[in-house]
Amino acid sequence: MKKYSISEKIIKKSFYLSVWIIEKICDTEKLKSKIAELEKLEQGTLGKEIAKNLKENNLNLVPNFESHDLKHSLLGFKMTPLDEIRMQAFMIGNGNWSLVSILIFLYGVILLPNKWNIFLQDLRKGQQAIPIKEWRIDEFADKQIDELRQSLFNPKTQKVYSMKKWTVREISQYGSFAIIAAGIFGMLFCLPYLWSANIADLVGAGFPFVAGAILVVGGLINLSILSQKTELENSIPKK
Structure with missing residues (x-):
């Protein structure tokens, strides 16, 4: 069995917790039958490989994230903590600037x-690869x-992405993601010391923990403000 570092264990537990929560609040029965259909496909097909990877890792398709497993199989990234982050790095380079991809990537970084x-x-x-963010299993x-x-x-079909020019709003948005990720990391790092009987440890960890919480809240507030502004702009009829 592969041994993981402490950081990789944190990433692994975080992902499994996220999947568990999604499975609890969503209907996964239809997706289980979909896996059975993929298993019936010919050897060497993408669908067969997806079903094989899910079975080997004791996982199911996750509602609204089915394409995630497609990319794992297509790109050859294993379902390990390191490869999970590597795949998000690939997808960001491929033009997939989604909230989930960026947060997972920052978490790994x-x-x-x-x-x-x-x-x-x-x-x-x-x-350097053609865009695949819209690829679907079906x-x-x-x-x-x-x-x-x-x-x-x-x-012949290759499209190399050049670095996009960011607007002030995009810089603010992605900056918020980075701040939230940094705040969560700081809180997780300080958390064990908050249970210490040593006053120095409590004080030394308490202030950074609070600072991390402030960063998380501040980042969420900024994202909320940006979201409200976007909704307001979209509600204004264009001339």
């Missing part, structure tokens, strides 16, 4: 600073996985 060079390489690979399940992988870096 903070907890795994010794892997930054690997994440950078994956991000660059994502920039559309590609019966396609041969080797052929799909070759098409990702086909020079």
Whole structure:
């Protein structure tokens, strides 16, 4: 069995907790039957590989995140803490600037600073591949996985992403994500010391813990304000 570092264990438990919560609040029965259908596909197809990976890791398809498992199988990233972050790095480079991808990536960057060079390489690979963020299982399940992988870096269809120019709002938004991630990391780091009988430990950990909580709340407030502004702008009829 593979041994994980403390940081990787935190990432792994966080992901399994997230999946568990989603499974509890969503109906997963339809997706279980979908896995059974994927298992019936021919060997070498993307759908067959997805079903195989889920079975080997004792996982199910997660509602609204089915394409996540597609990307794991298509890109060859294992369902391990490190590869989970690596895949998000690839997808961000590939143009998938979603809230979930950015938060997971920042979470990994903070907890795994010794892997930054690997994440950078994956991000660059994502920039060199054709866009796959819109790919869905229903559309590609019966396609041969080797052929799909070759098409990702086909020079004829390849699109290299240049660094986008960020607006003030985008900088503020992604800055909020970074602040929230930093605050959560600070709180988790200080949490064990808050149970210490040593007053010095309590005081030394208490202030950073509160500061981390303030960062999280501040980031959430800023995101809420940005969301309200966006909704207001969208509600104004365009001339």
